[in-house]
Amino acid sequence: MTHVAIIGGGPGGYEAALVAARHGAEVTIVERDGWGGSTVLTDCVPSKTLIATADVLTEVAESLELGVELPSGVHADLAKVNRRVLDLALAQSSDIGERLSSSGVRVVRGTGRLVEGTTVEITSADGPTETVVADAVLVATGAHPRVVDSAQPDGERILTWEQVYALQEVPEHMVVVGSGVTGAEFASAYNGLGARVTLVSSRDRVLPGEDPDAADTIEDVFRRRGMDVLGNSRMASVEREGDTVRVTLTDGRVVEGSHCLLALGSIPNSGDLGLAENGVLLDDAGFVRVDRVSRTTAPGVYAAGDCTGVLMLASVAAQQGRIAMAHVLGSAVHPLNLSEVSSNIFTSPEIATVGLSQKKLDEQGIQADVAMLPLAANPRAKMQGVRDGFVKLFARRGSGTVIGGVIVGPRASELIHVVSLAVMTSLTVDQVANAFTVYPSMSGTVAEVARRIHRPE
Numbered sequence: 001m002t003h004v005a006i007i008g009g010g011p012g013g014y015e016a017a018l019v020a021a022r023h024g025a026e027v028t029i030v031e032r033d034g035w036g037g038s039t040v041l042t043d044c045v046p047s048k049t050l051i052a053t054a055d056v057l058t059e060v061a062e063s064l065e066l067g068v069e070l071p072s073g074v075h076a077d078l079a080k081v082n083r084r085v086l087d088l089a090l091a092q093s094s095d096i097g098e099r100l101s102s103s104g105v106r107v108v109r110g111t112g113r114l115v116e117g118t119t120v121e122i123t124s125a126d127g128p129t130e131t132v133v134a135d136a137v138l139v140a141t142g143a144h145p146r147v148v149d150s151a152q153p154d155g156e157r158i159l160t161w162e163q164v165y166a167l168q169e170v171p172e173h174m175v176v177v178g179s180g181v182t183g184a185e186f187a188s189a190y191n192g193l194g195a196r197v198t199l200v201s202s203r204d205r206v207l208p209g210e211d212p213d214a215a216d217t218i219e220d221v222f223r224r225r226g227m228d229v230l231g232n233s234r235m236a237s238v239e240r241e242g243d244t245v246r247v248t249l250t251d252g253r254v255v256e257g258s259h260c261l262l263a264l265g266s267i268p269n270s271g272d273l274g275l276a277e278n279g280v281l282l283d284d285a286g287f288v289r290v291d292r293v294s295r296t297t298a299p300g301v302y303a304a305g306d307c308t309g310v311l312m313l314a315s316v317a318a319q320q321g322r323i324a325m326a327h328v329l330g331s332a333v334h335p336l337n338l339s340e341v342s343s344n345i346f347t348s349p350e351i352a353t354v355g356l357s358q359k360k361l362d363e364q365g366i367q368a369d370v371a372m373l374p375l376a377a378n379p380r381a382k383m384q385g386v387r388d389g390f391v392k393l394f395a396r397r398g399s400g401t402v403i404g405g406v407i408v409g410p411r412a413s414e415l416i417h418v419v420s421l422a423v424m425t426s427l428t429v430d431q432v433a434n435a436f437t438v439y440p441s442m443s444g445t446v447a448e449v450a451r452r453i454h455r456p457e
C-alpha cells in the first residue's frame with residue numbers, strides 16, 4: 001500500500017488526502033492551525049460570508065428605482081455579522097476534519113517538516129514528536145499576509161485581512177491599502193456595509209492585471225458609490241494615533257481614517273519546512289517550484305496550492321493536490337491547464353473570467369475575434385435595475401472556438417460556468433449562440449455576444 005504524508009490541511013492538502021484515501025492509499029495529514037486552512041478559517045470563506053451581507057445592503061440601497069420604499073436606517077450589525085462569519089468558518093472546518101477522519105485519513109494536529117527524502121517529522125503542541133516514513137510527500141502549507149516594517153498591524157485599527165472579523169462596529173472610515181483582488185473585494189464590502197472607504201492603489205487603476213474593461217467598470221462603480229480611489233498612490237507608512245490611523249503616501253500626502261486594512265499580497269509558508277535541505281527548489285520569493293503535475297525538484301516530494309504561487313486560488317490548490325495524488329498513485333493524470341481556470345472577484349458587481357485574456361492573446365500572438373455587450377441592454381437586467389457590467393468573449397479566428405471570456409455583473413461567478421464549459425470542451429461561438437437561453441435571462445447576453453462573433457461564410 002502506498003503511504004502518502006501531507007503537510008497542510010487547506011484545500012491543497014485535504015482534497016488530495018480525500019482522493020488518495022479513495023484510491024486506497026494510506027494517508028497521514030498534519031495540520032497546524034485548523035482543518036480547511038486559511039481558505040476556510042481566515043481568507044476565502046470568511047471574506048465571502050462578509051460580502052454576502054454587504055451585497056444584500058448594496059442591493060437594498062439600490063432598489064429605490066424598483067419602487068421599494070426603504071425604512072430609514074437599514075444597516076449591518078457588524079458584531080452579529082462577524083460572529084456569523086466566524087461560526088460558519090468553524091463549522092466548515094469541523095466538517096472537513098470529520099470528513100477526513102470518516103474517509104480513513106489519519107489526521108494529526110501539529111507542525112510537519114520534511115526531514116529526509118520522503119520522511120516527515122511531526123511536532124504536536126502538547127504531544128510527542130513522531131516520524132512518518134512515507135512513499136510520497138505533498139507540501140500544501142499555503143501562505144500568509146505580507147506585512148512591512150513601516151505598517152505594522154495592531155489587530156485593532158491597523159489590520160490584515162485575517163484580523164478584520166474582530167471588528168464590532170462598521171468602521172467610520174476604512175482606508176484599504178492595495179487594489180489587487182483582496183483590496184478591491186474588501187473595499188467593495190466595507191462600502192456596501194456603509195463605511196466611508198478610501199482605496200489606496202499604487203497603480204493608475206484598480207485591479208491591475210485584470211481585464212481593463214472590467215477594471216474600469218468597477219472603478220467607475222466604486223467612485224459612483226462614494227469611494228475615494230487614489231490612483232498612483234504608494235503607501236510609505238501607516239501609524240496609529242489613538243482612534244485615528246494615518247496612512248502616509250510616498251509623495252508626502254497623508255490619508256487619515258479610523259481603520260486601515262493592509263492588502264499587500266502573500267508570502268509563501270515555505271520556511272522551516274526542511275525543503276531546500278532536501279533538494280526542493282524554491283524561487284527567489286520562497287515559492288516552491290513545481291511542474292504541471294505538482295512535482296517539486298526532489299523525488300517523491302510534491303507541492304500544491306499557495307506555497308507554489310502558481311495561481312493563488314482555492315480551486316487551483318485543490319486541483320494541484322488531486323493531480324499530485326493521481327501521479328503518485330498511477331491514475332490517469334491530467335496536467336494542470338491554467339487556460340481553463342475560471343475565477344471570480346467578489347466585488348459588487350462581480351468580475352468573472354475564464355480562459356485566455358486579451359493580455360495573454362497579445363503575448364502569445366493568438367489571432368482572436370472579440371465581442372462585448374453591456375448587460376444594461378439585456379431585458380432581465382433592465383427589469384432588475386442592473387446598470388453595470390458586460391459580457392465579453394474571445395474566439396479563435398477561423399475556427400470560432402471560444403477560448404476565453406469575461407463577465408462583469410451580479411452573480412457573474414455563476415454565469416461564467418457556461419463560458420467555462422465552452423472553453424473546456426472547445427465549443428464554437430455558433431454552438432454557444434444556438435443553445436437555447438431562457439427569456440428573459442442574463443445568459444441571453446452570453447448567447448448574443450457569441451452570435452456577434454459569428455461571421456457568415
Ligand SMILES: Cc1cc2nc3c(=O)[nH]c(=O)nc-3n(C[C@H](O)[C@H](O)[C@H](O)COP(=O)(O)OP(=O)(O)OC[C@H]3O[C@@H](n4cnc5c(N)ncnc54)[C@H](O)[C@@H]3O)c2cc1C
Nearest residue numbers: 008010011012032037038039044112142305306312313314
Ligand atoms: C482574503 C482572501 C480571499 C480569498 N478568496 C478566494 C476565493 O473567493 N476563491 C478562491 O478560489 N480563492 C480565494 N482566495 C485564495 C485562497 O484562499 C488560497 O488560494 C487557498 O487558501 C490556498 O489553499 P492552500 O491549501 O494552498 O493553503 P491554505 O488554505 O493556506 O492551507 C494551508 C494550511 O497549511 C497549514 N500549515 C502551514 N505550515 C504547516 C506545517 N509546517 N505543518 C502543518 N501545517 C502547516 C496552515 O496552518 C494552513 O492551514 C482568497 C485569499 C484571500 C487572502
